[in-house]
Amino acid sequence: MSSHRDDVVVVDAVRTAFGRAGEKGIFWNTRAEDLCIPLVRALLERNPPLAPQMIEDSIWGVTNQVKEQGGTLGRMVPILAEMGWDIPGCSIDRMCASGLTAIGFAAGYIAGGMADCLLAGGVEHMGHLPMGFMRDPHPRAEALLGGPSAFNMGMTAENIHDRYPEFTKEMADRYALGTQQKAGRAIAEGRMKDMIVPIEVELADGTKMTADTDQHPRPETTLEGLASLKTPFREEGGRVTAGNASGLNDGAACALMMSRRKAEELGLAPKMRWVATGIAGVDPTVMGIAPVPATEKALARAGLSIKDMDIIEINEAFAVQALYFLDRMGLSYDDSRVNRWGGAIAYGHPLAASGPRLAAFMAAQFTENPDARYGLTTMCVGRGQGYSVIWENMVAG
């Protein structure tokens, strides 16, 4: 094990296809752990001479750590993958940024000389474990979080529309249409193929299939269709709909992280280098605004500006939250650096899986754009947090 600070690199990042939560979802009969196991195996297969015994910890973000997602899933994944007892593991919860936090902790371990080779992933089966399932908030929590809306993410998005009325429903729908179109193009062009690990599944009706394609995107989306949708979080005068919000989804994603020295020793070509992290806390009733202070912190730590970012991946929990971020960071709503393959409104948002999904998108885009130097992944988080990570392209010559 190294005893000095070393560069932290992502060697590879993969994910499952993202399914819709519920009986019609492709993963209805698949357990959360069985979404993770194929990813770990794929990372080993794709990166010889990496061997299981080289992995020093298996760190998994999981928001709802009960039932199949409880019992220290991070430890169970390598055991269930039949990699033996030697690989320790843990589970981390920072709600939507649980998986990005797993990546952040892995970066800290490696930078601090505590490890050289780690798995950092995230998984959420929202069909089996719905948001808030079995949660028992402290009786004082609601008042201290700012009111009941802090517990309902859709309501927090309505609150952003209230507080910043310059972001209208029409703008949110237009943004959502754009992300669906970008995702539709990216999928048609085959951009998801290399990062998605196919999984054999059995559907609710007993049909067997290979889950290798995201189930949530709706490339046929129109502005008229979006305008006609109900506003489930506020019946009268609401602006947040199923069309301009991320969905309820099942999925997993995982990154293989190493010290640069270890990757070189193994002859592996890293895709990107971790540069800086920024984490922020804000008013929980408008949690979606938090990527702005989180990004400002990350940029300050990196000594960079938003103008230096060639690729920006924002997790679109809600369109209004993405609009707020773009506006406050001085970016135009159609900036070509932002979510160029579409975002969570199209692909879905299986909470803890979304951070490593963003990392997989970043790594793939760096590979396709060797001229791009820096990238930003950023997410808002329930209870009022933001988590941003800045990356440097290592594919560039």
Ligand SMILES: CC(C)(COP(=O)(O)OP(=O)(O)OC[C@H]1O[C@@H](n2cnc3c(N)ncnc32)[C@H](O)[C@@H]1OP(=O)(O)O)[C@@H](O)C(=O)NCCC(=O)NCCS
């Ligand atoms: C918004 C939400 C409540 C919608 O859930 P849902 O009702 O199960 O969503 P559905 O996919 O069934 O869509 C509802 C309807 O909108 C329609 N719809 C969805 N997207 C559409 C689109 N892009 N264009 C046209 N219609 C669309 C569906 O076809 C469906 O129509 P139907 O009722 O006629 O069947 C749910 O997705 C949600 O809670 N999202 C936020 C998740 C969240 O908070 N995550 C954490 C973030 S921090």
